[in-house]
Each structure stands twice: as structure tokens, then as C-alpha cells.
Amino acid sequence: MIGALNGYSSSAMMNVLRNNSSLMQDLTIQLSTGKKSQTYGGLGRDVGMSLGLRSQISAIEGYQEGIEQAQLQLSMMNLSLERIVEIGSEVSGSADGTQFDITSKNQSVGQQTSATLVKEMIGLLNTEVDGDYVFSGTTTDVAPALSYDRIVYGYNGQDGLIEVTDERIRADAGADGRGRLGVSTVASTMTITEEATDFGYKLSAVSNTLSNVNVTGPAGSPASIAVDVTAAPEQGEQLSFTFNLPDGSTEVISMTATTGVTEPGDGTFSLVGTPDTIAQAIEDELAFQLERNVAAEGEAASRIQAAMDFYMTSGGSEPMRVVGTPETATTLDTATVAGKPTLNWYVGENGTTNSRDTAEVQIDNGLEVSFGARANEDSMARQLAYMTAFALPTYDQNSDLDERRYTSFADAVSAGLSSVHQGDVVKTILTELGVANKVMEDADGRHVMTLSMLETASDEVEGINDEEVAAKIMTLMSTIESSYQAASMTYQLSLTNFI
Known part of the structure; x- marks a missing residue:
């Protein structure tokens, strides 16, 4: 039985009650958030390690964000380039397989098809991804190719x-x-x-x-x-x-x-x-x-x-x-x-640096990958030259000379756009971009594993053991109840008033 309390013992008992109440709040917050402290100051001597881990995690997340954006652009670039290769093959086949059959527009169907495909290719070279024109070198805010007309x-x-x-x-x-x-x-x-x-x-x-x-x-x-x-x-x-x-x-x-x-x-x-x-x-x-x-x-x-x-x-x-x-x-x-x-058909950035180097992304510490492109790279400009040239001349169906003119030109265009002379060159760009994408994929795979390890380490420094905290809460509740019983006898408190 608690005897008469002087002022000192009464004050000490109330401090115990307040401290236990504050500790209970801290433990409850820890259990709900899974964190030892809501501020770095509460981590004590582990604060340095926590900040270091957080810095590494932030850097990796930045690399991953850059990789994600670059891979989105690469995906669209690959689709465009693959279609450009197909277009070259289509015009080559059309020129090779078209007889001297001139329409009312004084052109063959193959020529008219070529004009349509030139317009499609120009559209592909003006591909835009999230506000960036991917075939415009460093001037990504500029559509690189002018219109067909x-x-x-x-x-x-x-x-x-x-x-x-x-x-x-x-x-x-x-x-x-x-x-x-x-x-x-x-x-x-x-x-x-x-x-x-x-x-x-x-x-x-x-x-x-x-x-x-x-x-x-x-x-x-x-x-x-x-x-x-x-x-x-x-x-x-x-x-x-x-x-x-x-x-x-x-x-x-x-x-x-x-x-x-x-x-x-x-x-x-x-x-x-x-x-x-x-x-x-x-x-x-x-x-x-x-x-x-x-x-x-x-x-x-x-x-x-x-x-x-x-x-x-x-x-x-x-x-x-x-x-x-x-x-x-x-x-x-x-x-x-x-x-x-004379009109310059390409209005994007046109410097002397390698086209791939016009766009770069840092994917790891000290590792950058180049994935830029220009619409007027030689292989693409060459294909446009053959295709547009084929779409220009007109012919008279009843002229023997025009038949020879057309046949000679169609044969030259077909040969010039064949896979031997043209397609493999455009595919070289695809290969280079494919290598860049592979390097990014490999880096991203490393980042996923590293990030998992860093987050685990960070959790160990900043996190709690749920069972341990729960046990502390139970123990503290028992202590609070005991302290309350003693204090209530002196101050005639109720549990509701205390809480």
C-alpha cells in the first residue's frame, strides 16, 4: 500500500505516467508505419548509414527512370525503321514488277504507290515520342522532315x-x-x-x-x-x-x-x-x-x-x-x-557528330548510352532519293521512247532499293540501336537486383521487428496499468481521465 506522498514522490509518479504514455505513442506509430523513427534524428548512430543507402536507392531509381524513357523512344524508333525497310522493299518490288501500263495521270501505278510511300516515310521520320522528335538529332522540338509537296x-x-x-x-x-x-x-x-x-x-x-x-x-x-x-x-x-x-x-x-x-x-x-x-x-x-x-x-x-x-x-x-x-x-x-x-528538306540538327551521339542517357554510375538519330542519315536519305525520283516523271503510253525511258528507270530504282544495295544499310541503324537497347536492359536488370538489396538493408536500419514492438507494447501496457492503479489510489483517477 502506497503511503502518504510528498510533493517529490507525486511529481515522479506523474512523470513516469507521462513517459510511459509518450513511449506507448511512439511504439504505436512504429507498429503502424513499420519505421523506427519518423525523422532521421531518431535513428541515432545509424543515421549515416541510412542516408547513404537512401542516396544509392535514389540514384538507381533515377537511372531506371532514364532507361524507361529511352527504351520508349527506342521502341518507337525501331518500329519506324522496320517499316522504312519494308517500304523500300515494296517500292523495289513495285518498280520491278510493273509493266509499262500508264494511267490517266501519265504515270504507272508503281510510281503513284511510290509517292504515297514517300509521304508515309516522311511521317515516320517525323515520329514524336512524349514531345520529342526522335529523328531530329539534338533539336528534339523540331519536326525534321518537310512535307512531300x-x-x-x-x-x-x-x-x-x-x-x-x-x-x-x-x-x-x-x-x-x-x-x-x-x-x-x-x-x-x-x-x-x-x-x-x-x-x-x-x-x-x-x-x-x-x-x-x-x-x-x-x-x-x-x-x-x-x-x-x-x-x-x-x-x-x-x-x-x-x-x-x-x-x-x-x-x-x-x-x-x-x-x-x-x-x-x-x-x-x-x-x-x-x-x-x-x-x-x-x-x-x-x-x-x-x-x-x-x-x-x-x-x-x-x-x-x-x-x-x-x-x-x-x-x-x-x-x-x-x-x-x-x-x-x-x-x-x-x-x-x-x-x-534550294529547299533543304531536313530541318533538324545537322552537325558533324555521329548521329547516335545526339541523344544520350546515363544508365549507371559512369555509364552512358547513345541512341540518337537524324532523318538525313545517308541510308535513309538515299532511300528517299530513289523513291521520290521514281514518283516524278510522266510518260506517254503510245511512245516507244517513253517505254524505254520508263523501263530503264524502273529497273534502276528496283536495283537501287533492293536489299543488297539499300535494306541492309538501314538495318545497320536498327542493329546499332538494338545494341543500345540491350545495354539498357542489362543495366536495368542489375538495378532491380541491387535495388532489392539496398531496400532490404535500408529496412533493417530504419525498420522495426513487428513482433518485438508488439511485445514491448504489451509489456508497457502492463506497466501503465500498474502505474495507473497506484496513481489512481492517490489522485482518484479513472482510466478514461488518464488516457
Whole structure:
């Protein structure tokens, strides 16, 4: 039985009651939150370890957030690039499989399909993910590719692809339509000579099985080939010239000696007459075939090369133009030097750094991954060049020359966009981005495991043992009840008043 309480013992008993009540509140909060303390100050000597663990957890969560955003962009980029590869294959197949069947719009179905797919490809290059244009280099707030109509027809006083290709075709053909080659005969010697120009056909090789005919060249600068007839060759013997075309392709013009009747362009020349007459016959056949070749195969090569010069602007370049009047021009230079305002189809960032390095994400301590891209990278610009060029020209269904023009061009486009020449190049970008994604996946896997370990360690430092805290609460409740009974006898308290 508690005896009379003086002021000191009464005060001490009340302090015990208050302390026990405060401790009960702390334990109850610990049990409900699972934490030892609601502030770092309550962790005592473990505060340093807790802060260190929290810092590591925060850093990893930041890496994971960056990886998640980058992988979202990579996912959309991969879908776009895979479709771009498919589009190239579709145009290649369409050009290869389309007969000379011209619609009321003076184009084949394959050409019209190509125009539609160019528009789709432009849309894919303008892919936007969460406000970022993923094919615009570092200027992710800018849609990198202009519209099809502006690219083709020009805009705001700037020439488009139609004007650029038209000038190049005229410059490569020359005023006489012979590919900037001079063909002439003096006495018994026929000579073919290049013009000193960036344009037209270039002499590559000559093959001669004609007896009594001496052939020299190609030699000199500009190069020339001389065919000197000393006497009549034999029936069936051949002479062939190989030319390099503006787009890097080659063409062979051959002719066969005959004593029979010849027609211009049939690939034969007459053996009848003197050496001077035979030399002139060789010139006549060569000139006819050359003009016909320039009008068809040559036009296709010029159109493709002009489109390449227009689209290939990576590394800060600008479209290339014919300097001066096309038929007499000698040089090809930038649009600025040529003084011909020309639309630049790509308006994103166009620096000299590697395109992948235009977007980076830190995925771990000291580890960054590059995953950027530009719409005017060579492989994609090349595909656009072939596809858009194919969509431009018109043809007359009833023209034999137009049939040859179309067939030559369609074959060139089909070959240029085949997987051998084009698809594997675009796939290289896919491969590079795939490697970046794999590195991110591996890092994220490490982060998941590390984060789990860090959170476990953090819980051990900051967390509680539920059973231990519950036991403490039960013990404390017993102590409070005992203290209350003693105090209530003195102060006539009730449990309700105490609480």
C-alpha cells in the first residue's frame, strides 16, 4: 500500500505516467508505419548509414527512370525503321514488277504507290515520342522532315526536287543529247571525246575485235578514244564502248560489222566502202545509239543522282546544284555557290557528330548510352532519293521512247532499293540501336537486383521487428496499468481521465 506522498514522490509518479504514455505513442506509430523513427534524428548512430543507402536507392531509381524513357523512344524508333525497310522493299518490288501500263495521270501505278510511300516515310521520320522528335538529332522540338509537296515543288522561292532533277538531266545530256561527248570523224579516224565537265557520260573502256581497225584510249584529260580504220573488218566482228553514267552505273554500246542492210540503232554498221566510209558508218551508229541511251538510261541515272545530291545533306551539307545554264554548265556545287535558292528538306540538327551521339542517357554510375538519330542519315536519305525520283516523271503510253525511258528507270530504282544495295544499310541503324537497347536492359536488370538489396538493408536500419514492438507494447501496457492503479489510489483517477 502506497503511503502518504510528498510533493517529490507525486511529481515522479506523474512523470513516469507521462513517459510511459509518450513511449506507448511512439511504439504505436512504429507498429503502424513499420519505421523506427519518423525523422532521421531518431535513428541515432545509424543515421549515416541510412542516408547513404537512401542516396544509392535514389540514384538507381533515377537511372531506371532514364532507361524507361529511352527504351520508349527506342521502341518507337525501331518500329519506324522496320517499316522504312519494308517500304523500300515494296517500292523495289513495285518498280520491278510493273509493266509499262500508264494511267490517266501519265504515270504507272508503281510510281503513284511510290509517292504515297514517300509521304508515309516522311511521317515516320517525323515520329514524336512524349514531345520529342526522335529523328531530329539534338533539336528534339523540331519536326525534321518537310512535307512531300514542299520537297517536290519547292516553297517560298526555294526550288524543289523537280527543278533540281530537271536541271541535272539537261546538264548531263548536253545541248545535242549525246551525254556531253564529242563524236567526230576525220578521214578514216573516228574519235569520241569527253567534255571537261562534271556532267555527262565518261569513257570507261573499249573492246575491239575488228580486224584492220586500230583503237587507242581511253587516254588523256579529258579522255578520248580513237578508232582508226585501215581496211574493211570481217563480217560479225564487234566494237564496244563502256561508259560511266552520272549515278555510277555503266552502259555498254556495241556494234557489229555487217555487209548487209543496216538501220540506225540496230547495233550494226556497214562494211561497204572505203576506210573513210566505214569510219563514218561507225560514227553514225554510235551517235544514234548514244542519243537514244542518253534519253533513257542516261535520264534515269541523272534523275537518281540529282535526287541523291538533293537529299544527301548529312554533316551540315546543303543540296548540290548545276552552276549556270544546264546545257553548257561545267561544274556542280552547293546551292549557295550556284546562286540558286534550294529547299533543304531536313530541318533538324545537322552537325558533324555521329548521329547516335545526339541523344544520350546515363544508365549507371559512369555509364552512358547513345541512341540518337537524324532523318538525313545517308541510308535513309538515299532511300528517299530513289523513291521520290521514281514518283516524278510522266510518260506517254503510245511512245516507244517513253517505254524505254520508263523501263530503264524502273529497273534502276528496283536495283537501287533492293536489299543488297539499300535494306541492309538501314538495318545497320536498327542493329546499332538494338545494341543500345540491350545495354539498357542489362543495366536495368542489375538495378532491380541491387535495388532489392539496398531496400532490404535500408529496412533493417530504419525498420522495426513487428513482433518485438508488439511485445514491448504489451509489456508497457502492463506497466501503465500498474502505474495507473497506484496513481489512481492517490489522485482518484479513472482510466478514461488518464488516457
